[in-house]
Amino acid sequence: MKKITFLLLCIVIVACQKKDATVVSDQKVQSVTKYAIGFSIQYQGNAKLVEVTYPFQGATSGYKYLLVPKGDSIPTHDADVKIIRTPITSIVCTSTTHIPMLDYLEESDKLIGFPSLDYISSTKTRLRIDSGKVQELGMDKGMNIEMLAMLKPDVVMGYTMSSDLGQFKKIEELNIPVILNAEYLEKHPLGRAEWIKFMAAFFNKEKEADSIFQVIEKQYNGTKALADKVTTKPTVLSGIVYGDTWFLPGGKNYAARLFEDAGCHYLWSDDASNGYLELSFESVYEKAHGADLWIGVASYSSLDEIIKADHRYGNFKPLKQKQVYTYDARKGAKGGSEYLELGYLRPDIVLQDLVKIAHPELLPDYSLYFHKHLE
Secondary structure (H helix, E strand, O other): OHHHHHHHHHHHHHHHHOOOOOOOOOOOEEOOOOOOOOEEEEEEOOEEEEEEOOOOOOOOOOEEEEEEEOOOOOOOOOOOEEEEEEOOOOEEEOOOOHHHHHHHOOOHHHEEEEOOHHHOOOHHHHHHHHOOOOEEOOOHHHOOHHHHHHHOOOEEEEOOOOOOOOHHHHHHOOOOOEEEOOHHHOOOHHHHHOOHHHHHHOOOOHHHHHHHHHHHHHHHHHHHHHHOOOOOOOEEEOOEEEOOEEEEEOOOOHHHHHHHHOOOEEOOOOOOOOOEEEEOHHHHHHHHOOOOEEEOOOOOOOHHHHHHHOHHHHHOHHHHOOOEEEOOOOEOOOOOEOHHHHOOOOHHHHHHHHHHHHOHHHOOOOOOOOOEEOO
């Protein structure tokens, strides 16, 4: 089934490349997103007003970018709008989740810089890294601003957890536009995937992005429809302890939605938060020691490794019954997690994994892709 999926995407991309460019009238046209709520695209003539409406948790205002074709005059705009000339020909990204978007849009060759190259798993991008075409820039406050200035990218695509933009302010002082990508705040898995349309706007590849997303959406909803028919739902525990705190998805987190859509009962589904919960080991044990499945155990690669980290884990039913799964089955050449890179663009594959784990009879011929059963 995976081979068919990737073949379909290839066919879609090739077909889209043969289509003529989008012609937009002088009237304002709103680009439609079906699941994503964190951005909007509005067309006027050949220009596009892209707005990130909710850039970080608790934000009360967003950011606007006016995308103007190279050679066109710049339309009248508000003072808080940043001008971006399109299509962009070079980009620095700051999250591995941005990389698959470039790959699927066939714009991987535009990436010229990234904070830490070892985190990147993409085979296509690793070839560019090995050829010396992508510069390592350093993480967060350690980012080499001087090196970035020498690269002169058309844009830097970043993300922020708060109103403190830190290094991004310094970058903009160099007249390098910073675009904030807030995909991580989307509650629906398909909402995160739909941010490929956001990335595409800067390359004038909206048609390609729309077609790619339709394939992902169709497969996701098809798998969900299978799971919707089940009458028995296994209970699910997730997360692991860091320090003295157990971190696990909130009840409205995208991961919780994936469990629900896979026909599972996530034990914290009644929680109202969309971030991550920070709980004591004791409270998690009280609620979840009898769970049927334990899915998502960070970087642990065996049951023995989990028990050695904390012998108390051995008292959980899913560990006793060997029903523990990691999402870290696939690693890049330098150890980067493919799930943490490609998984957010391909929730359809993640959902297939979860359905295979929870209800294997529904997908008898499917093999796990991101997830792995631990022994």
